[in-house]
Amino acid sequence: MPAIHPLPIVILALTMLASPGSAHGPGKDNDFGGRRVLVFGIDGCRSDALKKAVEDGRAPNLSSLITAGSVTWNAYAGGEPGAAMQQATSSGPGWTTVLTGVWRDLHGVADNRFRLHRIAQHPHVFRRIKDARPTAYLASFCDWPEIHQHIVGASERAGQPCLDCKETLVPDPARKGTDYAEMDAKLTAIAVEKIGSTNPDAMFMYFGNVDEAGHGVAHPGGRFSPTNEHYLSALTQVDKHVGEILAALRARPRFAEEDWLILGVTDHGGIVKSHGGQSPEERAIWMLASGGRAPRGKVIEAATPQTAITPAILRHLDLPIPAEWTQPFALPAK
Numbered sequence: 001m002p003a004i005h006p007l008p009i010v011i012l013a014l015t016m017l018a019s020p021g022s023a024h025g026p027g028k029d030n031d032f033g034g035r036r037v038l039v040f041g042i043d044g045c046r047s048d049a050l051k052k053a054v055e056d057g058r059a060p061n062l063s064s065l066i067t068a069g070s071v072t073w074n075a076y077a078g079g080e081p082g083a084a085m086q087q088a089t090s091s092g093p094g095w096t097t098v099l100t101g102v103w104r105d106l107h108g109v110a111d112n113r114f115r116l117h118r119i120a121q122h123p124h125v126f127r128r129i130k131d132a133r134p135t136a137y138l139a140s141f142c143d144w145p146e147i148h149q150h151i152v153g154a155s156e157r158a159g160q161p162c163l164d165c166k167e168t169l170v171p172d173p174a175r176k177g178t179d180y181a182e183m184d185a186k187l188t189a190i191a192v193e194k195i196g197s198t199n200p201d202a203m204f205m206y207f208g209n210v211d212e213a214g215h216g217v218a219h220p221g222g223r224f225s226p227t228n229e230h231y232l233s234a235l236t237q238v239d240k241h242v243g244e245i246l247a248a249l250r251a252r253p254r255f256a257e258e259d260w261l262i263l264g265v266t267d268h269g270g271i272v273k274s275h276g277g278q279s280p281e282e283r284a285i286w287m288l289a290s291g292g293r294a295p296r297g298k299v300i301e302a303a304t305p306q307t308a309i310t311p312a313i314l315r316h317l318d319l320p321i322p323a324e325w326t327q328p329f330a331l332p333a334k
C-alpha cells in the first residue's frame with residue numbers, strides 16, 4: 001500500500017496563500033497587522049500657500065489631518081545646495097526623491113526628461129515593500145504620467161510588477177494641461193472605487209491641479225503665491241478630493257481595526273509663474289503625517305529634507321530603513 005504523503009496538501013495550501021486577494025483582506029487581515037499607508041502628493045503646492053489656506057479654513061480636510069497629526073512648514077526640496085545632492089525644484093527630481101528616499105547624486109534624475117537615471121538601483125519605495133512582503137497590495141493613482149512611466153517603470157522587474165493597481169490619466173497635450181481640475185476629480189473617483197473594492201496596504205495619490213494653477217493666469221503678486229486667489233482655489237479643490245479619499249477609507253468595512261498612516265507632501269514650491277531654481281520660494285515645502293505613531297498637534301520646526309517621506313512609509317510598516325537614509329518624518333526612528 002503506498003504511503004500517504006502530506007506534500008500535495010502543503011503545496012495546495014501555499015498556492016492558496018500566494019493567489020492574489022486571498023492573503024489580503026480589510027482590517028488586520030494584511031501583511032502588516034492592520035498597518036497601512038496613504039501618501040497624498042500635491043504637485044507644486046507652496047508651503048506658505050497651504051499654511052494660509054489651513055489658517056483661513058479653506059483646506060478643511062488637510063487641516064483636520066494636521067490637527068490630528070504632525071506638520072512641518074519648514075521642509076525643503078532641491079537637495080543640499082552646492083553639492084552633488086543639489087537638484088532642480090521640478091517634478092522629475094522632486095517626485096523621484098519623495099518616492100525613492102534619495103537625492104539626485106543617487107537617483108540621477110536631473111529634470112523631467114528622466115535621462116540616464118539610476119532609479120533601478122534606488123527604486124520606488126513600493127518596490128522595497130514588495131521585495132520584503134511579496135503579497136502586499138500596492139496602488140498608485142496619477143495624472144502626471146511620468147511618475148508611472150519612469151519611477152514605477154524603472155522599479156519593475158521581469159515577472160515582478162512594483163504595483164498591484166496602477167491608474168494613470170494622461171493630460172491632453174492639445175489642452176496644455178488645463179484639464180487638471182477635471183483629471184484630479186476623475187482620478188479621485190477611480191481611487192474611491194478601488195479603496196472600496198480592494199485592500200491597499202500602501203497607496204500613492206497624486207494631484208496636478210495646484211501646480212497647473214501656479215503656471216496659469218497672471219497675478220500681480222505672482223501666480224505661485226498665497227495671494228493668488230486662483231492658486232488658492234485650486235488648493236481648495238484638491239482638499240475636497242482629499243476629503244473624498246478620507247471618507248472612502250472611513251467607509252471600509254473594518255476601518256476601526258486598521259492603522260492608517262496618512263502622509264502629505266509636495267514636490268516643490270514656485271516663484272512668479274514657474275519653478276526649478278534654488279530660491280527659498282521654490283525650495284520651501286511642507287509635509288504632514290497623521291495616524292500611526294505620528295504625534296498629535298505637533299509642529300516640527302527643524303528643517304526637514306524631502307527624503308524623509310520614504311523612511312516614514314517603511315517605519316510605519318515596520319520594514320527596515322537603509323542605514324544611510326535620513327530619519328523618518330514625524331515618526332520615531334525606532
Ligand SMILES: [Zn+2]
Binds near residue numbers: 212275
Ligand atoms: Zn510645475
